[in-house]
Amino acid sequence: MEIFMINCKLSGHLPLIIFACGVFYYCFAYILRVYTGVIYEPLVEELNLTASQFGVLTSLYYFSYSPMQVPAGVLVDRIGVRRSLLLACSIATIGSALFAFASSFSLVAIGRFMVGMGSAFAYVSSLKIATLWLPRKYIATAAGVTTASGMMAAIFTNIYFTRSLEQYGFAWTEAIPFLIGIFLFGLIALVVVDKAPDSGVEDDHKSAVSFTELWQYMRQIMLNRQILLIGLVGAFLYIPSSVFLDSWALPYLMHVKGLTLKDATNAGSIMLSGWILSSLLTGMLSDYMGNRVKPLIWASVISLVLSCVLLYGPVLPNSMLFLVMFLFGMGCGPHPLCFILAKENFPTQVAGTAISFANCLIMLGGFVFQPLLGYVLDFLQTEPVKGLAYSTEVYQKAMLIMPVTLLISIFLVWMIKDTYKRKE
Secondary structure (H helix, E strand, O other): OHHHHHHHHHHOOHHHHHHHHHHHHHHHHHHHHHHHHHOHHHHHHHHOOOHHHHHHHHHHHHHHHHHHHHHHHHHHHHHOHHHHHHHHHHHHHHHHHHHHHOOOHHHHHHHHHHHHHHHOOHHHHHHHHHHHHOOHHHHHHHHHHHHHHHHHHHHHHHHHHHHHHHHHOHHHHHHHHHHHHHHHHHHHHHHOOOOOOOOOOOOOOOOOOOHHHHHHHHHHHHHOHHHHHHHHHHHHHHHHHHHHHHHHHHHHHHHOOOOOHHHHHHHHHHHHHHHHHHHHHHHHHHHHHOOOOHHHHHHHHHHHHHHHHHHHOOOOOHHHHHHHHHHHHHHHOOOOHHHHHHHOOOOHHHHHHHHHHHHHHHHHHHHHHHHHHHHHHHHHOOOOOOOOOOOHHHHHHHOOHHHHHHHHHHHHHOOOOOOHHHOO
């Protein structure tokens, strides 16, 4: 271990390697978030779920993930990234085991809740590592890379888990996250450290503010009008992922657009590809332009238009539908800038707490609207259906949630003040 660290230090690669570990854990959290949407059919059949029950089960991830953001940020600031990630990975891996091997709905629900709790540390830890190890001018780019990597993990989930279902069955497929968690725990234990050895820089968690000062900062953060606006805009821009892609895209595309499982999975992956490209480009574009807000304005308008085309436009051939999905993902991609806006509103000592509070607000979108959409589907569907095969009209009315929230974000984003000039 010591020789490995020395070699990394001499080669100058240690910061990137440690940042990569944070990104890998964020990818793991993303797999945990979205794989229930891929295995929804055998999962619904095995547990005999309605749409509202399926929505509640998947939203339990956000039920723990969202409120855990602030405690996660505090822990990252106070005890350091290494111990925070080890704790988080342990919780997520145990939750994955419960979800995979339990036979009752209550135990599966507890597993899903634990998965969300462990995943809550992922994004804030990754950005905290970037803050500690990377030059400040690359922070927005690092946020884009982290988000893009998570989206790539979601594409991997769509493709590999679908193939695994076909070749190896449901039992093996739902156990895959548990095995990944065990591997990641060992990787984090071997590689992640809280500061550069012999850097002359004090451990960030040792120089962190006192708990009294932290509570004062927390009050400032929670009552800050700007961070509330940032959180709401981020939540509404993320609903196409947290609500649509995570849970409802495959059943919607299959039962409304008439796609096969394979084509629906490809469409979701194409949308994620657009999101990845946009996250990378807009992070770098924001640093180049010296502006955080303008890309969010463009994102809100483009996302609204394309969501309406996707949900209420004419029937399109698959090639055109895939193009709409790709552009829709491109439109939503700039949302990681919300985390940078949150970070740049507050001192470095509480950067993790500010980011995590913003993420709490952003992820509330999934917590609120995932089960709400399921309840609306069950309420509007007057005739019994098998699985999630609701009618086109019912799906279109329920999906109105997406364009309405994107429309609201257009009005809110104009009230956000840019922070780029204040970041130094």
